[in-house]
Amino acid sequence: MSDTPPAGGLAPLPDAARRKFLHRMYNMTLGFWALGGIAATGYVGGRYLWPTRAGQVTGGERAVTIPVADLSDKPIVKVLVEGQPVGVFRYHDQVHALSLVCTHLGCLVKWEPGQGEFLCPCHGSRYDPNGAVLQGPAPLPLKRYDARVSGTTVIVS
Numbered sequence: 001m002s003d004t005p006p007a008g009g010l011a012p013l014p015d016a017a018r019r020k021f022l023h024r025m026y027n028m029t030l031g032f033w034a035l036g037g038i039a040a041t042g043y044v045g046g047r048y049l050w051p052t053r054a055g056q057v058t059g060g061e062r063a064v065t066i067p068v069a070d071l072s073d074k075p076i077v078k079v080l081v082e083g084q085p086v087g088v089f090r091y092h093d094q095v096h097a098l099s100l101v102c103t104h105l106g107c108l109v110k111w112e113p114g115q116g117e118f119l120c121p122c123h124g125s126r127y128d129p130n131g132a133v134l135q136g137p138a139p140l141p142l143k144r145y146d147a148r149v150s151g152t153t154v155i156v157s
């Protein structure tokens, strides 16, 4: 094979140079994939260690009313009270209103009606229906809100 360029065109790459070029392209592609994987893993890890704080939620009134009937239809009704997510639920014929913000690092807890507990999906803290810590690492109970039934509505404040 001749390495002399054709008139008016580029010289064809010799086999060794072509192999070297393709090898570099292959390595660059692998490198970009690896960097993307490292970045994605770092992002997910960071979100796990520093989850979104519920305090970043905005909106919501100081007192919120919901129909009492909603508590029969759903295991928990979520409302915003002064920008904070609050869960309103009926447990043992009493209406409760608790902050849904875990006191560990601020993840949103989930009500597990079958177990009668709140569970934090981030690091496994558990709270009883009064908000008391059943299992850490949460250091404090969930914040309680006032829930009053007045006629056909529940007033949460």
Ligand code: FES
Residues within 6 Å of the ligand: 102, 103, 104, 105, 106, 107, 120, 121, 122, 123, 124, 125, 136, 137, 138
């Ligand atoms: Fe860590 Fe809830 S944020 S247990």
